[in-house]
Amino acid sequence: MSELTYLEAIRQGIWEEMERDPAVFLLGEDIAAYGGAFKVTAGMLEQFGEDRVIDTPISESAIVGAAVGAALMGMRPVAEMQFMDFISCGFDQLVNMAAKIHYRWGARVPLVIRGPAGAGVHGGPFHSQSNEAWFVHTPGLKVVVPATAYDAKGLLKAAIRDDNPVIFFEHKFLYRRVKEEVPGEDYVVPLGKAAVRREGSDLAIITYGAMVWTALEAAEQLSKEGISAEIVDLRTLLPYDEQCVLASVRKCNKVMLLHEDTRVGGMAAELAAAITEKAFEDLDGPVVRVTAPDIPIPFSPPLEDYFLPNVQKVTEAARKLAAY
Amino acid sequence: MKRARNTSAASKSTTGRKKAPGLDPRLLERMLYYLKLTREAESRIEQVLYRQGKIVGGVYVGRGQEAIGVGSAIQLVDGDVVLPSHRDFSSFLIRGFTLRQILCNWMGRANGPTRGRDNTLHIGDVSRGVIPIISHLGDTCPVACGVAMVLKRRGQGSVAMVHFGEGTSSRGDVHEAMNLAGVMKLPVIFICNNNAYAYSTPISKQYAIKDLAVRGAAYGMPGIVADGNDVLAVHAVVAEAIARARRGLGPSFIECKTFRMAGHSAHDAAEYIPPQLFKQWEKKDPITRLEKVLLAKRLLTRKQIGQLEAEIKQQVDDAVAYAESSPLPEGSSAAEGVYCGPDCWWETSSH
Numbered sequence: 017m018s019e020l021t022y023l024e025a026i027r028q029g030i031w032e033e034m035e036r037d038p039a040v041f042l043l044g045e046d047i048a049a050y051g052g053a054f055k056v057t058a059g060m061l062e063q064f065g066e067d068r069v070i071d072t073p074i075s076e077s078a079i080v081g082a083a084v085g086a087a088l089m090g091m092r093p094v095a096e097m098q099f100m101d102f103i104s105c106g107f108d109q110l111v112n113m114a115a116k117i118h119y120r121w122g123a124r125v126p127l128v129i130r131g132p133a134g135a136g137v138h139g140g141p142f143h144s145q146s147n148e149a150w151f152v153h154t155p156g157l158k159v160v161v162p163a164t165a166y167d168a169k170g171l172l173k174a175a176i177r178d179d180n181p182v183i184f185f186e187h188k189f190l191y192r193r194v195k196e197e198v199p200g201e202d203y204v205v206p207l208g209k210a211a212v213r214r215e216g217s218d219l220a221i222i223t224y225g226a227m228v229w230t231a232l233e234a235a236e237q238l239s240k241e242g243i244s245a246e247i248v249d250l251r252t253l254l255p256y257d258e259q260c261v262l263a264s265v266r267k268c269n270k271v272m273l274l275h276e277d278t279r280v281g282g283m284a285a286e287l288a289a290a291i292t293e294k295a296f297e298d299l300d301g302p303v304v305r306v307t308a309p310d311i312p313i314p315f316s317p318p319l320e321d322y323f324l325p326n327v328q329k330v331t332e333a334a335r336k337l338a339a340y
Numbered sequence: 341m342k343r344a345r346n347t348s349a350a351s352k353s354t355t356g357r358k359k360a361p362g363l364d365p366r367l368l369e370r371m372l373y374y375l376k377l378t379r380e381a382e383s384r385i386e387q388v389l390y391r392q393g394k395i396v397g398g399v400y401v402g403r404g405q406e407a408i409g410v411g412s413a414i415q416l417v418d419g420d421v422v423l424p425s426h427r428d429f430s431s432f433l434i435r436g437f438t439l440r441q442i443l444c445n446w447m448g449r450a451n452g453p454t455r456g457r458d459n460t461l462h463i464g465d466v467s468r469g470v471i472p473i474i475s476h477l478g479d480t481c482p483v484a485c486g487v488a489m490v491l492k493r494r495g496q497g498s499v500a501m502v503h504f505g506e507g508t509s510s511r512g513d514v515h516e517a518m519n520l521a522g523v524m525k526l527p528v529i530f531i532c533n534n535n536a537y538a539y540s541t542p543i544s545k546q547y548a549i550k551d552l553a554v555r556g557a558a559y560g561m562p563g564i565v566a567d568g569n570d571v572l573a574v575h576a577v578v579a580e581a582i583a584r585a586r587r588g589l590g591p592s593f594i595e596c597k598t599f600r601m602a603g604h605s606a607h608d609a610a611e612y613i614p615p616q617l618f619k620q621w622e623k624k625d626p627i628t629r630l631e632k633v634l635l636a637k638r639l640l641t642r643k644q645i646g647q648l649e650a651e652i653k654q655q656v657d658d659a660v661a662y663a664e665s666s667p668l669p670e671g672s673s674a675a676e677g678v679y680c681g682p683d684c685w686w687e688t689s690s691h
Contacts, residue, residue, distance in 0.1 A: 067493055073523060078482040078516035085486020085500075088466055089421075093486070109513075113479050119678050120458040122686030123466055155678050179680040 020198040022165045023191040029169035033176045041068040044096030076106035087127040097131035114181040115156030132188035140315035146277040158182040159254040163228035170205030187226040210257035216246030220264035223274040224250040234330035243338045269300040279307040301340035374410045378430040390606045402427030404601030407626035411574030419498035421469040423480040443663035450669035477508040481517030488526035497586040501529040507538025522560035527585035530593045535600035556593035568596030569624040
């Protein structure tokens with residue numbers, strides 16, 4: 017057990033899987049000698065050699081496609097997108113090639129596409145996106161969004177061992193801001209299982225990624241006002257833990273859906289639909305969404321602040337919902 | 341065949357001029373068999389089963405360009421991997437798929453290789469070294485690179501061979517893959533089936549160079565033009581590229597010039613193609629050309645060729661009858677097998 021940042025936990029997870037299984041290898045841009053734009057893979061070239069830590073040209077489609085080819089041949093590639101924004105350049109290989117192979121002809125495609133997503137670091141429109149919803153709409157993929165350092169390591173190890181293509185959204189705002197005790201030994205956090213981060217009874221806040229921390233801070237404030245909020249961290253968006261979501265809704269009878277992604281067609285929209293279909297009788301108020309507005313992510317700090325959900329936006333919406 | 345005019349040092353290391361050096365007569369006969377079987381099976385699919393409504397959806401054939409798949413895939417050995425285009429029917433037969441399996445796939449049967457989930461030649465089996473295309477043509481080129489990374493690491497001299505059309509050559513994935521293969525010296529043979537039309541678009545509207553093969557030089561690999569209607573020429577050029585890859589010298593790009601003697605798909609009458617082009621290319625028919633060689637060398641007689649044709653017709657009859665009598669899948673089976681898990685549907689259930 018030692019105190020690790022979210023980023024260090026990811027590095028440890030990759031490192032352990034590389035040691036455990038010779039089929040695991042890494043490919044991506046600037047990941048070898050440079051150790052990655054955020055240094056997630058620092059030291060791996062020296063430890064595992066250039067056959068297993070491969071720098072590629074700037075060719076996201078070729079990176080994802082090559083990962084598919086290697087996976088079909090029995091390897092377990094872990095490909096880095098330098099920023100998750102750039103997965104759009106590898107989108108076709110992921111959603112059409114990787115995601116549909118098992119369904120179409122039964123072959124296994126065990127691969128992980130991982131990289132930094134999310135805003136809050138003034139990255140502007142192309143280094144800040146939360147584009148997970150594109151992939152939630154793609155049967156055959158698994159979509160993972162860790163919020164804690166413990167989960168980042170355990171979920172990544174589970175993703176690498178999974179026999180399906182997994183896209184793993186690391187939140188760059190959390191990379192060095194989250195630090196916690198992480199076991200130095202082997203453990204996995206199973207995909208598809210949510211976690212209740214805080215027990216509550218007045219309303220449930222269903223969220224994931226960096227917004228888990230925003231929700232926890234908001235819940236702390238709300239508790240001083242006598243509002244008890246339960247926080248559910250989805251951890252995996254596809255497949256998501258419907259049972260856990262519905263249990264919290266049934267317990268609290270009011271629900272807020274919170275994400276950093278934009279609103280229309282986001283994960284919250286799907287959850288709202290599922291909750292009204294399956295727990296309508298348990299609801300004592302409207303299903304409330306707190307999300308980013310439907311705009312690209314602007315660069316200048318006041319504009320980015322406007323874009324991002326924050327503690328204030330969450331507490332304001334929670335008060336209204338609690339009073340409903 | 342001739343080499344594309346380019347100044348790449350790498351391209352000069354090949355000698356694409358060698359005339360088919362006394363190929364084993366049995367290999368020549370096998371080539372003729374696969375050429376004729378492919379022609380017969382595809383004709384049945386396009387001109388009979390599709391028109392009868394027994395095959396639905398898109399129907400794409402490689403009539404006139406069969407020599408490319410045959411002349412290249414026939415050289416692969418265990419451990420090699422081929423990623424054929426949708427016009428390389430023969431590659432599936434050569435790698436061990438049976439005609440029955442292939443017909444079952446075309447007819448959407450439960451016992452076909454995709455159990456009705458995908459159509460035409462979207463058929464794969466890693467154990468046979470066959471990885472199928474998706475309709476986003478060109479996507480298999482980066483996949484071939486990933487396959488080749490693994491083959492290279494295994495160090496057994498195996499190669500990946502990927503086929504695509506000249507239309508596909510305009511896609512970024514092809515360029516990303518050729519660049520990656522060049523940089524990493526991967527054992528990939530890129531084979532462009534240049535059949536002169538991308539659906540209705542002639543090559544004059546697809547690229548601004550005479551030979552696509554010059555692009556090999558841009559990615560640090562030999563770029564060679566071959567007569568795609570001469571199975572022996574294809575064989576010779578591909579043999580060199582394979583030998584090069586097996587020796588660890590990296591990828592090659594081969595442009596096989598041919599002509600699509602059909603519409604893009606069965607519904608397309610191809611009225612945009614001047615009729616004289618069909619007439620002109622008819623004279624270069626790859627099957628007739630190989631027959632002439634075999635007859636001239638007295639390896640086969642007309643009578644034996646007739647017998648071969650009868651045998652092939654019977655094989656196609658059998659496969660069609662088998663597929664027609666095979667069950668269609670249960671509609672609800674569509675929900676299975678999206679993910680691979682411990683109780684993997686593909687492994688725990690038969691069709």
